[in-house]
Amino acid sequence: MPRTLQDKLLKRKLKKNQEVKKTLTTIDAPVPxxxxxxxxxxxxxxxxxxxxxxxxxxxxxxxxxxxxxxxxxxxxxxxxxxxxxxxxxxxxxxxxxxxxxxxxxxxxxxxxxxxxxxxxxxxxxxxxxxxxxxxxxxxxxxxxxxxxxxxxxxxxxxxxxxxxxxxxxxxxxxxxxxxxxxxxxxxxxxxxxxxxxxxxxxxxxxxxxxxxxxxxxxxxxxxxxxxxxxxxxxxxxxxxxxxxxxxxxxxxxxxxxxxxxxQEQATVAQLQQEFMLVPSEKRFFVLFCLLANLRSKKVMVFVSSRHSIFLYMTLLNNLCVDVMYMHGHQTQEQRNVSFNQFNRQDNGVLMCTDIGARGWDIPIVDLIIQYDPPDDPREYIHRVGRTARGGRDGKALVLLRPEEWEFVNFMRAHKVQLKEKKIMWEQAEKIHGQEYSKIVELVRRNGHVKSLAKTAFRSYIRSYLSHRLKYIYDKNTIDLHKAAKSFLLDEPPFTDIDEASTNPRLKKRPAEARAEFGKQSFKKSYKK
Structure with missing residues (x-):
C-alpha cells in the first residue's frame, strides 16, 4: 500500500476517534x-x-x-x-x-x-x-x-x-x-x-x-x-x-x-407499590403493553441478565418503543453515556440489570418495573429507590408468576406493602394483540433474533436456579414450554433443568452440589 494512502487512512481514523472522544466527553458531563x-x-x-x-x-x-x-x-x-x-x-x-x-x-x-x-x-x-x-x-x-x-x-x-x-x-x-x-x-x-x-x-x-x-x-x-x-x-x-x-x-x-x-415502612411514603400476577407465557406481552401505554413517561425496567436486555431491546425497538440499556459488561464510558442520555430526556425506557439499582439520582422517574423480581429485600428497596426521590411521587411494579405469590408476604415481613394490580386481558389483546403477533412472527423467521431469544431464555433459567429463596422461586413450578413463550419461542431450548434431570452423574451428587448447578456454564465438552 502506498505510503500516502496509509497516512490518509491513519489521519482519518485519528480524526474519527477525536470526534467520538469529544462526543463522549460532552455527554459524560455531570447532569444538574x-x-x-x-x-x-x-x-x-x-x-x-x-x-x-x-x-x-x-x-x-x-x-x-x-x-x-x-x-x-x-x-x-x-x-x-x-x-x-x-x-x-x-x-x-x-x-x-x-x-x-x-x-x-x-x-x-x-x-x-x-x-x-x-x-x-x-x-x-x-x-x-x-x-x-x-x-x-x-x-x-x-x-x-x-x-x-x-x-x-x-x-x-x-x-x-x-x-x-x-x-x-x-x-x-x-x-x-x-x-x-x-x-x-x-x-x-x-x-x-x-x-x-x-x-x-x-x-x-x-x-x-x-x-x-x-x-x-x-x-x-x-x-x-x-x-x-x-x-x-x-x-x-x-x-x-x-x-x-x-x-x-x-x-x-x-x-x-x-x-x-x-418508620413502619422500609420505603418512602410517597412511593406507590404494586404487583401483577402474570402467567409465564404472558410476561413479555404484559411488559410490551405497559411500555406502549407509557410512551410519554420515564420508566426503568430491571431484568436478570444482559442477554434479556439484548433480546427485549431488539423486540421493543421493532415495536416502536425506544429503549436505552445499561449492564455490567459495558465500559464505563458506555454506561455514562446511557445514564446521562436517559437522565436528560423527559421520557423513555432504561432497561438495566442490578447495576442500575444503587445510588443513581435520575430526575423524575415515573415508574420502576421489576420484570425479574429479586430475592433480597435490600435489592428490592434499592431498585424502587430510583423513583419517589426528594419528596416526589413515584410508582413501582413487580411482575410475579402466580406460583411466586409468597413473595408478597415475604416483602410484607420486611416492611414493604404491595397491592395487587389487575390486568385487563381482553382490552390488552384488543389494543396490542395485532402488533405483538407481528413480533412473534419476526422471531420465528429471523435466525439472529431467535438466537438472542434462546440465549436469553437459558440465562433466565440459570438466574432462576441461583435464587436463594427456593420456597418462592421453586424450579419445579416452571413449565419450560410456557416460559419459552415469554421469550417468543415455540419450543424451549436445552437448559440446566433438562441436564439436572437427565444427567445420571449429577443425580449422584449431594444436594449442595445440585443447588450450585445453575451457576455452571451451558457449554458442553465435546469428545474427540
Whole structure:
C-alpha cells in the first residue's frame, strides 16, 4: 500500500476517534439536579438561611431546593448548630436526601474557614460506584458555583494522570471510589491533604457488600495517621457489616441518627407499590403493553441478565418503543453515556440489570418495573429507590408468576406493602394483540433474533436456579414450554433443568452440589 494512502487512512481514523472522544466527553458531563427536588417536611432551607454563608445559600436557591427532608433536618441540626465537628452515623431510606444532608454542612464548613485551592484537600467523599461518585461530584459543583473552592473527581475508568494534575492544582473536596482514591493517597506525590478534616462514607452498606472493606480500612488508617478528623457515615441499612466497620471508622462514639427505627415502612411514603400476577407465557406481552401505554413517561425496567436486555431491546425497538440499556459488561464510558442520555430526556425506557439499582439520582422517574423480581429485600428497596426521590411521587411494579405469590408476604415481613394490580386481558389483546403477533412472527423467521431469544431464555433459567429463596422461586413450578413463550419461542431450548434431570452423574451428587448447578456454564465438552 502506498505510503500516502496509509497516512490518509491513519489521519482519518485519528480524526474519527477525536470526534467520538469529544462526543463522549460532552455527554459524560455531570447532569444538574432537577429544580423540583423538594423535601417532605414543613421546615425550609430559608429557615436555616442564617446558618449558611451567602454563596452557599445562593447556590442552594439556584438549585431549586425549598423544603428539607427528615434526614436533612436532623443532620443540619447536629452539624450546622454545633461549634465543634461531631461525627455522625445516619441510617435512612433510599431517596430520602442523604447526599444533600452531608454535602451542605461540609461545604459550609470549608467555605467558613476561608480555605482555597492552595490549602489542599479538606474533605473526602467515598462512594461505592463510579456512577454515584459522578453524580455526587455534579451536586458538589452546583453547590460550589458561587464559592472560591473547587472539587475533584477520582474514579476507576478515569485517566489517572489527568486526575493527578487536578489534585496537584488543589481541590478542597475530593469525591472518589475506594480503589482509585487509595491509589492517589498512596502514590500521587503532589496530592496535598495535610489540612484534611472530614471523611464522608456514602452508601456504607453497599461499600462493604461489594468487598471494599480492605481498601476502606487502609484509607481510614492512612488519614488517621495525619490528624484526628470528623467522620460522617451514611447508609440505607444498618447491617452487621456496617456495624462492624463502624468500630474502625470512628475515633469516638458518633451521633446516631436512625430513621429506620421510627418508620413502619422500609420505603418512602410517597412511593406507590404494586404487583401483577402474570402467567409465564404472558410476561413479555404484559411488559410490551405497559411500555406502549407509557410512551410519554420515564420508566426503568430491571431484568436478570444482559442477554434479556439484548433480546427485549431488539423486540421493543421493532415495536416502536425506544429503549436505552445499561449492564455490567459495558465500559464505563458506555454506561455514562446511557445514564446521562436517559437522565436528560423527559421520557423513555432504561432497561438495566442490578447495576442500575444503587445510588443513581435520575430526575423524575415515573415508574420502576421489576420484570425479574429479586430475592433480597435490600435489592428490592434499592431498585424502587430510583423513583419517589426528594419528596416526589413515584410508582413501582413487580411482575410475579402466580406460583411466586409468597413473595408478597415475604416483602410484607420486611416492611414493604404491595397491592395487587389487575390486568385487563381482553382490552390488552384488543389494543396490542395485532402488533405483538407481528413480533412473534419476526422471531420465528429471523435466525439472529431467535438466537438472542434462546440465549436469553437459558440465562433466565440459570438466574432462576441461583435464587436463594427456593420456597418462592421453586424450579419445579416452571413449565419450560410456557416460559419459552415469554421469550417468543415455540419450543424451549436445552437448559440446566433438562441436564439436572437427565444427567445420571449429577443425580449422584449431594444436594449442595445440585443447588450450585445453575451457576455452571451451558457449554458442553465435546469428545474427540
Amino acid at each position: 439536579l432537577s429544580s423540583s427536588c423538594n423535601g417532605t417536611i414543613e421546615a425550609t432551607f430559608e429557615s436555616i438561611k442564617h446558618l449558611l454563608s451567602e454563596p452557599v445559600y445562593k447556590a442552594v436557591k439556584a438549585m431549586g431546593y425549598t423544603n428539607l427532608t427528615e434526614i436533612q433536618s436532623q443532620v443540619f441540626n447536629a452539624l450546622l448548630t454545633s461549634d465543634d465537628r461531631p461525627s455522625i452515623k445516619a441510617i435512612a431510606k433510599t431517596g430520602s436526601g442523604k447526599t444533600m444532608a452531608y454535602l451542605l454542612p461540609v461545604i459550609e464548613m470549608i467555605n467558613a474557614t476561608g480555605a482555597d485551592d492552595s490549602t489542599g484537600t479538606m474533605a473526602i467523599v467515598v462512594c461505592p460506584t463510579r456512577e454515584l461518585a459522578m453524580q455526587t461530584y455534579g451536586v458538589v459543583v452546583e453547590l460550589l458555583k458561587f464559592c472560591r473552592q473547587k472539587a475533584a473527581l477520582v474514579r476507576g475508568g478515569g485517566v489517572k494522570k489527568d486526575e493527578a494534575k487536578v489534585l496537584h492544582w488543589g481541590a478542597s473536596i475530593v469525591i472518589g471510589t475506594p480503589g482509585r482514591l487509595l491509589d492517589h493517597l498512596q502514590n500521587t506525590e503532589r496530592f496535598v491533604y495535610n489540612c484534611f478534616s472530614t471523611l464522608i462514607i456514602d452508601e456504607a452498606d453497599r461499600l462493604f457488600e461489594t468487598g471494599f472493606e480492605k481498601e476502606m480500612t487502609k484509607i481510614i488508617n492512612l488519614l488517621r495517621g495525619i490528624r484526628a478528623h470528623q467522620t460522617l457515615m451514611f447508609s440505607a441499612t444498618d447491617n452487621p457489616l456496617v456495624q462492624q466497620f463502624s468500630k474502625k471508622a470512628f475515633h469516638f462514639p458518633p451521633i446516631l441518627i436512625d430513621l429506620s427505627l421510627s
